[in-house]
Amino acid sequence: MTRYIIRRVLWGVVLLVAVSALMFVLFRILPTADPARLRAGHSPSPKVIAEIRSDLGLNKPLLTQFWVYEKNLFLHFDLGYSYESGASVKSLIFERLPATISLTVGAAVLWLAIGIPVGIISALRRHSRLDRASMGASLVLVSAPEYWLGLIVLYLFAADIGQVKVFPGAGSYVGLTSDPWKWFTSLLLPWIVLAAGFAAIYARLMRASLIETMSEDYIRTARAKGLTERRVVLRHGVRAAITPILTIFALDVGTLLGGAILIETVFDIPGIGRLSYDGITHGNFPVIQGTVLLVALFIVVANILVDIAYAFVDPRVRYS
Amino acid sequence: MSTSAEPLLRVEDLRVEFATEDGLVHAVDGITYELEPGRTLGIVGESGSGKTVSALSVMGLTRRMGASISGRILFEGRDLLALGEEQMRQIRGNDIAMIFQDPLSSLHPLYRVGDQLVEAVRAHQPVSKGQARERVIELLGLVGIPDPHRRVDEYPHEYSGGMRQRAMIAMALANDPKLLIADEPTTALDVTVQAQILALLERLQGELSMAVVIVTHDLGVVAEMADDVAVMYAGRIVEMAPARLLFSEPEHPYTWGLLRSIPTLQRSREQELEPIPGNPPSLINRPTGCHFHPRCAYAEPEHARVDPRLEDVPGEPAHRVACLLEHQVRRRLWRQMTT
Amino acid sequence: MSPGTPETLPGAGASLDYLELGGHVAARSPFELFWRRFRQDRWALASLIFIGLLIVVAFAAPLVVELLGLPGPNVQNPNLTDAFGSPLGPSLSHPFGVDQLGQDVMSRVIYGTRAALTVGILGTAIATLIGVVVGLTAGFYRGFTDTALSRLVDLVLAIPILLLGIGIGAACAVRGCVAGVVQPGLRVIIFIVALASWPYMARIVRGLVLSLREKEFVEASRSLGASNARIMFREILPSLWAPILVYSTLMIPQAILLEAALSFFGVGIRPPTASWGQMIAAATPTFNTAWWYMVFPGIALLGTVFAFNLLGDGLQDALNPRVVR
Numbered sequence: 001m002t003r004y005i006i007r008r009v010l011w012g013v014v015l016l017v018a019v020s021a022l023m024f025v026l027f028r029i030l031p032t033a034d035p036a037r038l039r040a041g042h043s044p045s046p047k048v049i050a051e052i053r054s055d056l057g058l059n060k061p062l063l064t065q066f067w068v069y070e071k072n073l074f075l076h077f078d079l080g081y082s083y084e085s086g087a088s089v090k091s092l093i094f095e096r097l098p099a100t101i102s103l104t105v106g107a108a109v110l111w112l113a114i115g116i117p118v119g120i121i122s123a124l125r126r127h128s129r130l131d132r133a134s135m136g137a138s139l140v141l142v143s144a145p146e147y148w149l150g151l152i153v154l155y156l157f158a159a160d161i162g163q164v165k166v167f168p169g170a171g172s173y174v175g176l177t178s179d180p181w182k183w184f185t186s187l188l189l190p191w192i193v194l195a196a197g198f199a200a201i202y203a204r205l206m207r208a209s210l211i212e213t214m215s216e217d218y219i220r221t222a223r224a225k226g227l228t229e230r231r232v233v234l235r236h237g238v239r240a241a242i243t244p245i246l247t248i249f250a251l252d253v254g255t256l257l258g259g260a261i262l263i264e265t266v267f268d269i270p271g272i273g274r275l276s277y278d279g280i281t282h283g284n285f286p287v288i289q290g291t292v293l294l295v296a297l298f299i300v301v302a303n304i305l306v307d308i309a310y311a312f313v314d315p316r317v318r319y320s
Numbered sequence: 321m322s323t324s325a326e327p328l329l330r331v332e333d334l335r336v337e338f339a340t341e342d343g344l345v346h347a348v349d350g351i352t353y354e355l356e357p358g359r360t361l362g363i364v365g366e367s368g369s370g371k372t373v374s375a376l377s378v379m380g381l382t383r384r385m386g387a388s389i390s391g392r393i394l395f396e397g398r399d400l401l402a403l404g405e406e407q408m409r410q411i412r413g414n415d416i417a418m419i420f421q422d423p424l425s426s427l428h429p430l431y432r433v434g435d436q437l438v439e440a441v442r443a444h445q446p447v448s449k450g451q452a453r454e455r456v457i458e459l460l461g462l463v464g465i466p467d468p469h470r471r472v473d474e475y476p477h478e479y480s481g482g483m484r485q486r487a488m489i490a491m492a493l494a495n496d497p498k499l500l501i502a503d504e505p506t507t508a509l510d511v512t513v514q515a516q517i518l519a520l521l522e523r524l525q526g527e528l529s530m531a532v533v534i535v536t537h538d539l540g541v542v543a544e545m546a547d548d549v550a551v552m553y554a555g556r557i558v559e560m561a562p563a564r565l566l567f568s569e570p571e572h573p574y575t576w577g578l579l580r581s582i583p584t585l586q587r588s589r590e591q592e593l594e595p596i597p598g599n600p601p602s603l604i605n606r607p608t609g610c611h612f613h614p615r616c617a618y619a620e621p622e623h624a625r626v627d628p629r630l631e632d633v634p635g636e637p638a639h640r641v642a643c644l645l646e647h648q649v650r651r652r653l654w655r656q657m658t659t
Numbered sequence: 660m661s662p663g664t665p666e667t668l669p670g671a672g673a674s675l676d677y678l679e680l681g682g683h684v685a686a687r688s689p690f691e692l693f694w695r696r697f698r699q700d701r702w703a704l705a706s707l708i709f710i711g712l713l714i715v716v717a718f719a720a721p722l723v724v725e726l727l728g729l730p731g732p733n734v735q736n737p738n739l740t741d742a743f744g745s746p747l748g749p750s751l752s753h754p755f756g757v758d759q760l761g762q763d764v765m766s767r768v769i770y771g772t773r774a775a776l777t778v779g780i781l782g783t784a785i786a787t788l789i790g791v792v793v794g795l796t797a798g799f800y801r802g803f804t805d806t807a808l809s810r811l812v813d814l815v816l817a818i819p820i821l822l823l824g825i826g827i828g829a830a831c832a833v834r835g836c837v838a839g840v841v842q843p844g845l846r847v848i849i850f851i852v853a854l855a856s857w858p859y860m861a862r863i864v865r866g867l868v869l870s871l872r873e874k875e876f877v878e879a880s881r882s883l884g885a886s887n888a889r890i891m892f893r894e895i896l897p898s899l900w901a902p903i904l905v906y907s908t909l910m911i912p913q914a915i916l917l918e919a920a921l922s923f924f925g926v927g928i929r930p931p932t933a934s935w936g937q938m939i940a941a942a943t944p945t946f947n948t949a950w951w952y953m954v955f956p957g958i959a960l961l962g963t964v965f966a967f968n969l970l971g972d973g974l975q976d977a978l979n980p981r982v983v984r
Contacts, residue, residue, distance in 0.1 A: 011810075011813075015813060015814060015817050018814050019814065019817055019818055022814075022818070026823075139965060139968050139969065139972070140961070140965060142968060143912060143961055143964035143965035143968050144957075144960075144961045144964075145916055145919055145920065145923075145936070145939075145957065145960060145961075147920070147923060147939070148939055148953070148957040148960065148961075151939070151942075151943065151946055151953055151957075152953075152954070152957070154947075155946060155947060155950060155953075161947035216425065217420065217422060217425040217426045218425065218426055218427055218428040218429070220381065220420065220426070221420065221426045221427065221428075221488075221491075222428070223381060223412070224379060224381065224412055224413060224417070224418045224420075225412065225413035225439065225440045225443055225491065226409050226410065226411070226412035226413030226414055226440075226443050226444060227409075227413075227439065227443050228409065229405075229409075236428055239430060240428070240429070240430055243430075255819060258819060261821060262821075262920065262923075266943075277924070280924060280925075280926070281925070292818075292819060292823060295819040296817050296818055296819060299816075299817050299818075299819065300817050303813075303817070313430070314429070314430060315429070315430065315475045315477070316429055316475070316477050341696075
């Protein structure tokens with residue numbers, strides 16, 4: 001068991017090195033334009049460019065550059081320096097983290113609370129009207145781009161520009177500590193829009209997984225034991241059906257923690273996703289590079305956690 | 321088979337049908353049999369004979385498959401088909417228990433074996449977890465699982481095939497059922513393990529005075545365990561007799577085919593095995609009249625028009641057969657075949 | 660990928676095993692069975708027809724636009740504004756209104772099918788090709804090849820595609836990438852979409868190959884002396900056509916959404932070429948007053964993606980019916 005964990009963690013580290021190496025190639029080697037120039041922002045003076053050159057060590061051989069880059073990354077968690085903003089990318093990210101966490105956690109709670117039960121009920125009442133309706137609605141939600149939904153929802157319900165002024169509009173986010181109520185209401189619409197798409201996916205997944213599970217032999221055995229149907233469904237069926245959902249959940253949360261770029265942009269929430277977006281629109285390479293690395297980190301960690309969790313959840317895995 | 325004692329189980333004209341996209345499947349087409357307490361009935365047939373569906377129907381497990389069921393299943397005088405789901409649930413795993421073919425897939429992979437057995441006990445008995453666990457360890461010992469105190473906390477994939485089936489049996493016996501239905505209990509096991517499991521079943525049956533219905537395609541199993549045998553074909557019982565009689569004086573051509581297609585040590589090497597010609601019939605478009613007539617070497621043209629009914633064999637109490645040939649003719653044919 | 664990863668739960672094809680139906684009514688090829696079931700699914704048929712129409716529209720966009728009496732998608736007309744200088748909304752001559760440059764929105768929505776379908780279908784096709792080859796190789800040869808390829812798949816999946824895509828798009832925007840070969844626009848998008856999707860197909864195919872490998876018909880073929888290549892391509896691959904079809908159809912809507920998202924961020928299809936995602940982005944600053952050129956492209960996007968999802972579901976149900984309730 002411990003060996004398994006160690007192996008997974010080691011692989012995770014290798015993965016991170018590989019991803020960062022890829023980023024290095026992508027952002028320093030691949031572009032035809034001069035890397036220093038790219039990072040210098042708008043109409044930089046030659047002095048600034050020269051400074052950046054020396055900071056990045058662009059005069060040194062490529063391998064040295066790469067070594068320094070990796071060393072900084074793993075030892076100091078140095079994700080680069082944004083010359084435009086005059087701050088290290090790391091500090092920028094930490095500033096934005098609470099907003100992204102708020103958004104992610106709230107949405108996750110919501111989509112699990114809706115998606116899983118809907119999926120279970122749909123699986124149990126297949127082909128009923130409830131099933132058709134919820135699966136139809138899920139399919140529509142899955143097919144709609146979230147940012148578009150966000151815009152529609154703002155258009156309809158936002159306090160400043162909406163037709164029916166119910167919720168605070170975009171850009172009204174404040175930190176939890178400064179004004180809890182405002183924090184909560186400003187996140188309601190983003191939570192709903194973000195959770196809608198995911199709830200739809202999870203409902204569909206849960207339904208498919210449960211249908212598959214309920215046709216297994218051990219369900220027949222459970223019924224033959226004389227257990228109540230409720231117990232059969234929940235403790236035998238759902239218990240087995242929910243494990244694949246775990247993997248996906250961890251990955252989704254991991255990705256979102258790296259910034260729900262689309263939602264944060266539309267609702268103007270100062271999270272990591274927004275940081276990425278601003279970085280892109282301003283061509284701020286260090287920020288783009290840093291945020292991509294961060295998300296990769298979250299995904300890799302999520303993967304490792306899931307693999308480990310699986311070993312706890314499914315006893316068959318432990319012994320392979 | 322018919323004594324003065326009240327039969328524990330009496331199935332009367334059971335019919336089970338399923339609607340599928342290809343048509344209406346007549347899985348069980350009017351079967352009738354009885355079982356006394358403490359006796360063993362073997363139900364033999366090929367795939368598609370309806371034997372498994374009839375067994376599942378006794379447990380009420382075909383209800384949620386969208387089957388239309390008619391007839392009566394009398395257990396201790398109560399018609400199980402007339403019972404509501406909750407009443408049926410109280411009987412399942414309690415008075416009537418069932419074990420299945422593949423013990424690995426029949427046990428839940430994510431729960432410990434002991435916990436699954438404890439669940440079976442507590443489903444019907446108001447005992448604490450601790451008491452149930454004691455009972456479970458006792459049961460595991462009863463079915464011959466070594467070191468039950470340790471094994472009780474292991475997972476199904478940690479057991480061997482034979483042990484898993486023993487655990488399934490233990491689970492079925494958890495509440496002292498009066499009737500045990502075993503659906504192909506040894507088919508998925510190695511031959512040596514098969515013998516052990518059958519021996520176990522026989523011993524337990526004796527100790528617990530349990531009635532057993534054993535459903536199988538394997539005549540060897542039936543010869544070993546059954547007091548009485550019912551041979552099923554295309555959803556109907558074509559012959560029913562005490563085991564000894566069935567093997568010595570079979571009356572139905574299908575039974576002859578089954579018996580003659582088994583290799584035995586008595587045959588000489590040169591003698592070829594004689595399989596039954598043709599294929600099992602479709603349960604949607606069954607042959608008219610006698611369902612077996614297309615494959616029967618002795619069929620007459622009118623056998624395609626008349627349904628044979630299960631009738632007593634003259635001179636042999638407890639032996640019934642559904643065949644349109646004359647008893648004397650059948651007797652003569654069988655004598656010819658076995659000399 | 661963002662919401663809507665294709666459900667990767669393989670179907671076990673549970674059937675009425677209990678019944679063991681015996682001799683069948685009439686032998687039908689798997690394809691006939693599939694087609695019959697598919698035909699009976701009204702929704703799936705409707706989606707197939709709708710997609711067929713979309714493809715026709717995409718090909719014949721200029722014709723369609725002309726038939727409807729609309730100006731071309733890139734015809735700018737700064738005069739089409741109201742008193743305040745905002746573009747005009749839906750009217751008879753411009754059923755979907757005009758955008759801030761005076762371009763007819765309906766016309767652009769129609770032309771947008773080209774970008775969406777090209778990227779969606781072509782990108783997925785490339786991804787499927789790569790994914791099948793990688794998955795087949797990894798699953799069949801196992802051992803070191805499998806480990807190496809699976810690690811590669813893990814690596815690509817660890818990279819957040821949206822961000823990466825945007826990053827690549829941005830990086831290549833200034834003066835192109837790879838010494839100027841990869842330029843922004845359609846090619847980059849197809850490249851990114853293929854890059855994002857192939858690992859999913861590879862994983863699925865690998866899993867299927869691993870289980871098929873153990874089946875008797877492969878052993879039989881091998882014992883007849885078939886070479887590895889022959890077994891791979893003649894025995895195993897044909898058994899995979901159904902899941903490959905289903906999953907690639909389900910991947911197309913993801914590809915379309917990805918293209919739209921990338922265009923929304925300005926790193927996808929550039930104006931003046933019409934792309935629904937980019938149209939929504941352009942509409943964002945003024946959508947509270949000029950709602951039409953945010954809503955209509957979005958509906959087109961929703962409808963197209965929905966149709967593909969429905970088709971994928973229909974294919975899945977037809978190929979893998981679950982009869983036992």
